[in-house]
Amino acid sequence: MNLNSVFARRLYLCWLLENEQKPNVPKLMEITGWPRRTLQDVLKALPGMGVELDFVQQGIRNNDGYYQLSSWGPLDRQWTERHREQLLEAISQG
Numbered sequence: 001m002n003l004n005s006v007f008a009r010r011l012y013l014c015w016l017l018e019n020e021q022k023p024n025v026p027k028l029m030e031i032t033g034w035p036r037r038t039l040q041d042v043l044k045a046l047p048g049m050g051v052e053l054d055f056v057q058q059g060i061r062n063n064d065g066y067y068q069l070s071s072w073g074p075l076d077r078q079w080t081e082r083h084r085e086q087l088l089e090a091i092s093q094g
Contacts, residue, residue, distance in 0.1 A: 005094020008087045009034075011080045013042050014051060014069060015087075018077070022056075022066035043067065050074045 016031060017023050028039050046053050050073025057065040080087070 003086065003090035005090050008090035008094070009038075009042050010045060010049065010051075011075065012084070012087045012091060013039075014046065014072060014075060014077075015080050015084060017053070017067050017069040024066045025063075027066075
């Protein structure tokens with residue numbers, strides 16, 4: 001399977017948002033090893049693909065909270081689950 005690394009990042013991030021407990025940018029940076037800017041860019045791109053994403057505010061500061069995936073849109077959650085290792089491989093080669 002030949003996956004584009006940009007698309008693989010988006011699919012993998014969707015998977016993380018659904019499977020991690022209260023995923024925020026610092027936690028996602030720790031899990032993925034991606035820079036903050038890369039994560040922010042990928043998060044910003046998801047709604048353009050039809051993915052519905054919410055930021056759940058917790059605390060007083062603007063950025064206190066976590067992301068929650070409310071809809072995968074046209075993406076296939078089960079396919080992403082089954083191909084997670086290939087996604088990670090495509091990301092590492094990109």
